Amino acid sequence: MNSPTVMQRLGWVVLSFFGFGLLWVSGEKAYVALTNKAPTTVDIADIGNGPLKAKWIDVVGGELDLADGFYKYPPGQPETILSLxxxxxxxxxxxxxxxxxxxxxxxRYVRLYRELAEATTRSSKDALLRESDGLLSPPSLRGLVRFGVEDDLVIKEKLKALSSNVPSGVVVLNLGEAPAPLSASSLSAVVGIGILGLVFARRKTWMA
Structure with missing residues (x-):
């Protein structure tokens, strides 16, 4: 059999990394599903005192500070808000x-963020905040804590650049998300194993 070209080898290397990545992510998702059967209530005052073990939480005792928020947008489209x-x-x-x-x-948050950005006076901003008090001060916020490969260090560094009050252990909470079912993690793992099996089989033919 002819030896593979450099580009072919590179393609299979990339594919193998993709397979390993699927296995890693599926393992993390399975861990969250198995160890977080129900959300854990956590007071905002207790966060920052040590590592947060629970990944699916109801955080209480605080309020959203939209004035210090920022957003992610597609490359070259700063007018489009992907997430706040x-x-x-x-x-x-x-x-x-x-x-x-x-x-x-x-x-609702995206609309309020835009309205605050477009408000031209302090009084109009204050009026918007008063009208949205229930939205910014809910009894609790439920979501999944980012960790592992999903822990976005770029976002954390950007937040640090915007505010000097950011500790290194800041928790990023994906609002409204819940642990993925084990069936979804299992499917990702099967796909990852299949990809790696294909890569190793191809490598074996090259070495034959």
Whole structure:
């Protein structure tokens, strides 16, 4: 059999990394599903005192600080909001350290964020915030904590650049998300194993 070209080898290397990545991510998702049967209630005052073991949480005791939020957008399209990142701070303490950063694409938050950005006076901004008090100060916020390969260090570094009150252990909470069912993790694992099996089979033919 002819030896593979450099580009062929590179393609199979990339495919093998993709297979390993699927296995890794499926393992993390299975871990979350098995260890988080129900959401754990966590007070905002207790976050930052040590590693957060629970990954599916109801965080309480705080409020969303939209004024210090920022958003992610597609390359070259800064007018398009893909998702918002909003600090969740202790009630009434907008100068406290940011221990929880909430990610959401909820259109209600996106609309309010745009309205605040377009408001031209302090009084109009304050009026918008008063009208949205229930949205910014909910009894609790439920979601999945990012960890492992999904822990976005780029987002954390950007938040640090925007605010000096950000500790290294800031928690990024994907609002409204819940653990994926084990069946989904199993399917990803099967696909990953299949890809790696194909790569190793091809490698074996090259070495024959």
């Amino acid at each position: 990142f909003i600090p969740y701070r202790s009630v009434g303490n907008h100068n406290s350290e940011i221990h929880v950063l909430v990610e959401t694409s909820d259109p």
